[in-house]
Amino acid sequence: MNRRISFILRELRASGRQALVLFCCVVLAVASLALVNSFQTDVAKLLRGDARALHGGDLLIDSHYPFSAALERAVTALTTAKGARLCRLWHLNSLIRKDDRSVLCQLKVVEADYPLYGEVRLQSGRTLAAALRPGSVIVAPELLSRLNLRLGDRVRLGEADLEIADVLLGESSRPVELFRMGPPVIAAAADLAAMNLVREGSRVQYEIAVALPPGLDPEHEAEVLRTVVAGGSERVETAATARSGVKRFFDNLLFFLSLAALATLLLSGIGVHSSTTALLRERQISIAICKALGADLAFLFGHYLGLIALVAVAGCLTATLMAALAKPGFGLLFPGVLPTEHLGSLGSVAAASAAAFGFAAALLFALGPLASIAEIKPMLLLRRQTPDGAALQRTLGKALVMAPVALLVAILVIGRMEDTRTGLYFLCGMTALSAVAFAFADLFLRLAARLSPRSLTLRLALRGLSRPGNASRSVMTTLATALALLFTMFLLRHNLEGNYIASFPPDAPNVFVLNIQKDECERFQKLITIPCRLYPVIRGRLKAINGKAVVARNDGKPAMDTLAREFNLTYNDSLLPDEHIIAGKALFKHNASGQTPLQVSILDTVRDLGDMKIGDILTFSIHGLPLTAPVTSIRARDHSGPSPFFYFVLPPQYLRDAPWNAFAAIKLPPAQVAALQNLLASEMPHLSVLNLGELAAEMGRVTAKFVRLVNFFAALSIVAGILILWGSLLATRLSRLAEAVYYRVMGASKWFILRIFLVENLILGLASALVAVLIAQPAAWLVCRHGLNLSYQPFWSASLTLIALTALLVGLAVLPGRFGARLNIANSLKEQSEE
Amino acid sequence: MPKPLLRVEELNKTYLLGKQRVAVLRDISFTVGQGEFVAITGASGSGKSTLLALLGGLDQADSGRIFLGQEEISKLNEKRLAVLRNRRIGFVFQSFHLAPSLNAFENVAFPAELAGDREAAAKAERLLRRVDLWPRYGNFPSQLSGGERQRVAICRALINTPSLILADEPTGNLDSAAAALVLDLLLQIKDEYGVTLVMVTHSPEVAARAGRVIRLSDGRIAA
DSSP, X not given: OOHHHHHHHHHHHHTHHHHHHHHHHHHHHHHHHHHHHHHHHHHHHHHHTTHHHHHTSSEEEEESSOOOHHXXXXXXXXXXXXXXXXXXXXXXXXXXXXXXXXXXXXXXXXXTTOOSSSOEEETTOOOXXXXXXXXXXXXXXXXXXXXXXXTTOEEEETTEEEEEEEEEEEETTBSSOOOOSSOEEEEEGGGHXXXXXXXXXXXXXXXXXXXXXXXXXXXXHHHHHHTTSOTTTEEEEETTTOOOHHHHHHHHHHHHHHXXXXXXXXXXXXHHHHHHHHHHHHTHHHHHHHHHXXXXXXXXXXXXXXXXXXXXXXXHHHHHHHHHHHGGGHHHHSTTSSOGGGOOOOOHHHHHHHHHHHHHHHHHHHHHHHHGGGGOOTHHHHHTOOTTSSGGGOOTTHHHHHHHHHHHHHHHHXXXXXXXXXXXXXXXXXXXXXXXXXXXXXXXXXXXXXXXXXXXXXXXXXXXXXXXXXXXXXXXHXXXXXXXXXXXXXXXXXXXXXXXXXXXXXXXXXXXXXXXXXXXXXXXXXXXXSOOEEEEEEEEEEEEETTEEOOOOOSSOOXXXXXXXXXXXXXXXXXXXXXXXXXSSSSSOOOTTSOOOSOEEEEHHHHHHHTOOTTOEEEEEETTEEEXXXXXXXXXXXXXXXXXXXXXXXXXXXXXXXXXXXXXEEOOOHHHHHHHXXXXXXXXXTSEEEEHHHHHHHXXXXXXXXXXXXXXXXXXXXXXXXXHHHHHHHHTHHHHHHHHHHHHHTTOOHHHHHHHHHHHHHHHHHHHHHHHHHHHHXXXXXXXXXXXXXXXXXXXXXXXXXXXXXHHHHHHTTGGGOTTTTOOHHHHHHHHHHO | XXXXXEEEEEEEEEEEETTEEEEEEEEEEEEEETTOEEEEEESTTSSHHHXXXXXXXXXXXXXXXXXXXXXXXXXXXXXXXXXXXXXXXXXXXXXXXXXXXXXXXXXXXXXXXXXXXXXXXXXXXXXXXXXXXXXXXXXXXXXXXXXXXXXXXXXXXXXXXXXXXXEESTTTTSXXXXXXXXHHHHHHHHHHHTOEEXXXXXXXXXXXXXXXXXXXXXXXXXX
């Protein structure tokens, strides 16, 4: 066998445990990346494979208002002059009723050509065109069960009685079941007038799907249409650029999974770094002997790099195999995330790119420790220094090596994110998180080194934390970083659920009724007989702040909110019960004669969107008419939650006569919600009744499905933390063994020695989890209170559980070491003396 | 002959080297009296350190008996051996074997603390002052010279006032000046504390200062 290879294999055999940790780190990083890559490919195939089927057209035009005459003319010209086909759709939420029961459904009213692309799968196997005739309706299976219906039964939608013609099994435009307001229902456009659901001010999304004949460029035709659209309210997209809800959701999910996989990769990288350090520490004497015998740095560096590369290749191959075996189980592990038929095998591209990326990262992270080979001097043999000596600590050249390595890692990560800014944000975020974790860890270890408790076990355990080469800081930093990430996600998820899903404040409304027309408010209030407040809603857009036009961001990035969207304005002369003024003296200013001039009060959250302040002049467009008003007060809400709120409030006299409709927020005992829903479905069928409790449960169901997937990938970063801990235990194996021997010679029992190491690890785990909680709590609070404007619950019991569980797991990690057990003291002493 | 403290009878020890069993000690028998200083000498591989390990209860003999006072060491279980090592025997090694994460004071105090001695701190201070190392009590082993480390090890061996000190080449890693200092200190302390000293050594000079020399050759007592 080649001498070089035999050298590498001999060194590999001699440092088996450390090489195993290194191998596991590579496996973890590559398997995690490969699975995310593969899932990304599945989603891309599902969504981008046939974008036209997903969106239902080459061009998609939509608006919350009936389309402008100019746009209608342009679209008609497209059909007459260029042979395009059109299909109009109306999307709205409505109550569907049968006798005395009703359910809110997600209604899609379609013209006969629907769908222009893709398919609608019906239980009967017929096409939609064959099944959906005027006077009929297609419903989702759950609607049949919830209203106890059968095919052929008649249901009431708005003011029309329609026959259930078929059962909807699936649609190309809805490949995955995400959150929805109710079961999907498809009705024919011919019945739109009879249903009488589309009225002035009703919340309807109007859509035109266009199928272009071959040869026409969708982007060009979209540009032509964009020249005639009504500013802001009408949107024209092509199938390639449209962001459907499903696409948007998966973009966000994949972005998040990529972040989790990258976090795992970086933490595994630290694992590679620490295990390589441990491996070289173990081989220190061997390296010193080689140097004494004339081996130069290039020889040693090359051979140990070869060793790392060999382990990394084995890790990449194993990870690929494991990921390939695990991928078919995705459907079982994460049911409902993607339709089973869309969950493909691992895929060669996904596997190869993950392996290449993981291999490169492993070599880069190993370079730092490998550079320390230069610091190991043959003198070490003469000084009879123990392997945990200072040789590896002197790392003058390390900084010079680490700087370009860090740069290369950053380039790899940014390249992986495919977006420089997001990649930099991620790296900065991870660096900041790690820096905070390191600062806490350092502070804790400094404090621990000063402590001198009475208990001997505790004292020795604390001393052990600063054992030479113990890497306690690295272990605490990485473990705390991983736990902080995971725990922040846990807190955010449970706070979101707490705010929107699981519970409502006792006095918060649990039913919203939408689309109450201006002239039917009185009838509505008489009908429901429950005292409730009606909130007038006037739709409008903010056009300018101090004369500077408000423009939509056009960088393709998702934004939490934008000032360029349409807002619901209202008028009022007093604050809502859960509001208070944070700037200005009162909701509105009055002049000397007691009159209220035109002015606007804004909510603090919208103020932050546009950096607005008291005295700024806002220009609105309300139904096409300009309205200019100064900001005279800024409001804040006492709590976040499902109670109504408005970003912009104006004095009543300036908006009362504008076209408006109202919504009602009602607090009802849950048992009475169905009765109210049925009453409204019967008497005022065009109204939309939202049962917030039911919607919250639906959101919880959908969230749970995807949270499991996210948690899976995020949990891999914890495994990386454990690998680092394992690496650290191995790195200090000889020191611990030596300590165990000294203690035994002095008369300590096996249990006493085990107790020291157990307590030492318990402290390490306890401190890491404590640091994680100290980081996660304020981070989650910041996101909830200032990012999402939600009330915040710290979930202290979960925090304590995390701390206890981590301490226990990390504490028990020492058990396989069996320090003190089966120890031949005489032999160990002899070996240590000889080293 | 002073009252016997250590009695060794027919001691045998073999090691497995590969597939071959090698006899390290063969039929070793001797007695050491209280307060005596006995040097064990012999060539490398003659079994000196093995014998010392057996005397200290750090290893098990294949056959034979070792008595410390009236107690038969070779019959003690692990737990009782640990107590014996803690209370009745002090060890001084060539490579010092101090715990690197404990400072000089903590290293010295450790055996007494393990024994539950409330005076551990005071005793450790007294011993460190005795060997002129009190100013360096907070230093870790890596911050001490070889001679200083060995003095700390001697203090550690003495803290529980054992009846027997087993020293394995205590001057082997030291320069001649430090070696002389350590040897003088050991002998002074032996006299001060009335302790028995059994020392393995290669050095004829050191052996010359012993009351008696046991020379090992091929695992047997040669003289």
